[in-house]
Amino acid sequence: MSNRFTVAAVQLRVGNDKSANLAVAERLVGEAAARGARLVSLPELFSWGGRREEEAAAAETIPGPTSDRVAELAAGLGIYLVAGSILERADGTTKAWNTCCVFDPSGKSIATYRKIHLFDVAIADRVAVRESDTRLAGDRVEVAICDRTEVGLAICYDLRFPELFRRLVDRDAKLICMPSAFTMATGAVHWESLVRARAIENQVYLIAPNQYGRGGSGVLNYGNSMIVDPWGTVLARCGDGDGVIFADIDLDYLTRVRQEIPCLEHRVLRG
Amino acid sequence: MSNRFTVAAVQLRVGNDKSANLAVAERLVGEAAARGARLVSLPELFSWGGRREEEAAAAETIPGPTSDRVAELAAGLGIYLVAGSILERADGTTKAWNTCCVFDPSGKSIATYRKIHLFDVAIADRVAVRESDTRLAGDRVEVAICDRTEVGLAICYDLRFPELFRRLVDRDAKLICMPSAFTMATGAVHWESLVRARAIENQVYLIAPNQYGRGGSGVLNYGNSMIVDPWGTVLARCGDGDGVIFADIDLDYLTRVRQEIPCLEHRVLRG
Numbered sequence: 001m002s003n004r005f006t007v008a009a010v011q012l013r014v015g016n017d018k019s020a021n022l023a024v025a026e027r028l029v030g031e032a033a034a035r036g037a038r039l040v041s042l043p044e045l046f047s048w049g050g051r052r053e054e055e056a057a058a059a060e061t062i063p064g065p066t067s068d069r070v071a072e073l074a075a076g077l078g079i080y081l082v083a084g085s086i087l088e089r090a091d092g093t094t095k096a097w098n099t100c101c102v103f104d105p106s107g108k109s110i111a112t113y114r115k116i117h118l119f120d121v122a123i124a125d126r127v128a129v130r131e132s133d134t135r136l137a138g139d140r141v142e143v144a145i146c147d148r149t150e151v152g153l154a155i156c157y158d159l160r161f162p163e164l165f166r167r168l169v170d171r172d173a174k175l176i177c178m179p180s181a182f183t184m185a186t187g188a189v190h191w192e193s194l195v196r197a198r199a200i201e202n203q204v205y206l207i208a209p210n211q212y213g214r215g216g217s218g219v220l221n222y223g224n225s226m227i228v229d230p231w232g233t234v235l236a237r238c239g240d241g242d243g244v245i246f247a248d249i250d251l252d253y254l255t256r257v258r259q260e261i262p263c264l265e266h267r268v269l270r271g
Numbered sequence: 272m273s274n275r276f277t278v279a280a281v282q283l284r285v286g287n288d289k290s291a292n293l294a295v296a297e298r299l300v301g302e303a304a305a306r307g308a309r310l311v312s313l314p315e316l317f318s319w320g321g322r323r324e325e326e327a328a329a330a331e332t333i334p335g336p337t338s339d340r341v342a343e344l345a346a347g348l349g350i351y352l353v354a355g356s357i358l359e360r361a362d363g364t365t366k367a368w369n370t371c372c373v374f375d376p377s378g379k380s381i382a383t384y385r386k387i388h389l390f391d392v393a394i395a396d397r398v399a400v401r402e403s404d405t406r407l408a409g410d411r412v413e414v415a416i417c418d419r420t421e422v423g424l425a426i427c428y429d430l431r432f433p434e435l436f437r438r439l440v441d442r443d444a445k446l447i448c449m450p451s452a453f454t455m456a457t458g459a460v461h462w463e464s465l466v467r468a469r470a471i472e473n474q475v476y477l478i479a480p481n482q483y484g485r486g487g488s489g490v491l492n493y494g495n496s497m498i499v500d501p502w503g504t505v506l507a508r509c510g511d512g513d514g515v516i517f518a519d520i521d522l523d524y525l526t527r528v529r530q531e532i533p534c535l536e537h538r539v540l541r542g
Contacts, residue, residue: 116539116540117534117537117539118537120533120537121531121532121533122530122531123531123532124531137539139539141540157534160471160472160532160534160537161472161534161537161538161540162433162434162437162472163433163434163437163538163540163541164540166433166434167540186532189471189502189503189504190471190503192464193463193464193467193468193471193503194468194471194472196464196468197464197465197467197468197469198468200431200460200461200464200465201431201432201433201465231460232460232461232464233460259393260392260393260394260395261392261394261431261457262391262392263388263428263431263432266388266389266391266431266432267432267434268387268388268408268410269387269412269432269434269435269438270434
């Protein structure tokens with residue numbers, strides 16, 4: 001990638017039929033590539049959503065059938081593909097990691113990030129989820145190098161933890177991809193403020209593809225996928241339905257923003 | 272203070288006539304107290320704004336004439352007063368700290384916070400400020416105890432540094448007062464997102480009194496003073512002029528938000 005390139009975020013709804021979900025994902029990623037996107041990001045758990053008790057059976061190894069299929073998709077289209085996340089089977093437990101894989105234009109896996117913060121919440125009359133019942137937490141911060149550009153990775157609930165984004169920018173992230181299935185109950189008030197704040201305070205492009213609607217898990221998701229620039233401007237935003245949004249990344253603009261407000265250099269509270 | 276009480280934020284414009292500024296501040300703080308506020312916050316540098324080269328002469332010791340006057344104001348009204356900030360004279364240098372003083376209802380000083388992050392920015396065709404030319408940076412995180420409630424302190428540009436707010440919440444802050452003179456050039460895109468994000472991610476009430484208009488420093492400020500609750504809802508917001516905004520703090524609500532989304536307990540990236 002040069003200093004200017006196009007990225008896209010795919011928004012979709014996810015049921016419990018893997019092949020149906022993958023067909024929609026392939027169609028929308030293909031549309032993104034056809035319209036010039038060099039890097040495309042899918043939402044969290046784009047390939048399967050179901051009930052908690054079905055998760056162990058739906059989990060796969062990585063590499064495995066789903067990751068192989070998206071690797072082929074990346075290679076076929078010649079794009080960087082941030083493959084949202086996949087439930088990744090672990091040895092010796094029925095619990096699974098929630099893992100984001102990044103593929104390069106040859107289909108090679110160049111980074112995997114396991115979601116660090118598990119969403120265990122119970123909001124009266126709105127949403128109750130305990131990911132830790134069926135999921136394992138990751139413990140490694142991950143940055144993919146796409147050509148010469150550092151792309152940090154985060155997933156959904158990670159958005160509430162500014163310290164993760166600081167670690168990504170400490171590793172020179174210029175873009176952060178954050179595949180999500182952010183709920184309607186929390187997204188309506190929290191999504192835009194937090195997404196824009198992470199972009200502003202870290203002076204990065206933030207690509208935040210989200211699920212919409214009520215998928216196989218039964219949770220209602222917020223949609224409103226966004227791409228935000230390092231000044232905090234919302235460059236593109238989805239409505240409530242299947243969709244692809246695009247934005248032009250300009251790393252020279254990012255450099256200018258960082259020079260004008262050198263807040264990343266002004267940090268003094270560390271460690 | 273019980274678990275429910277009223278707070279207020281004062282918005283004003285600041286010229287280089289201290290006694291005129293103090294008269295406006297006293298009138299608006301008096302109005303806030305008369306309408307039931309138990310804690311009132313003034314904006315950053317509420318008592319004087321002028322050119323860089325006049326700052327050394329305008330700086331005062333603390334205690335000093337201006338801090339004495341606001342201490343008397345707090346005592347006379349019987350309120351907690353977060354006295355925005357005052358340029359605080361330092362020994363052996365013409366540079367001054369930018370210091371927030373908190374007074375209790377007897378007029379006693381219970382906390383002083385010296386702004387940690389200095390605003391050195393140069394945004395083409397919009398705003399150029401180099402606070403470090405005339406200011407000293409503080410190095411201590413401060414929380415005032417107002418009755419039994421922890422009130423964290425931050426000033427203006429500190430807003431861009433989520434790690435400061437994490438330290439305040441680590442010290443049990445339930446409210447954070449952030450006196451500001453946030454510029455129009457940056458505030459128009461950054462103010463609301465960042466203010467709401469700090470409240471959401473730390474699940475605190477955020478009281479953010481801002482200067483408006485073009486004061487004696489020559490910089491155009493954004494106004495839009497805000498009080499935001501721990502869910503991120505904007506409870507009150509000023510327009511563009513002198514004003515006082517009010518909100519009812521409910522610490523039981525804060526507790527409920529922290530129980531529903533226990534993200535402060537879910538932090539794993541520390542140190």
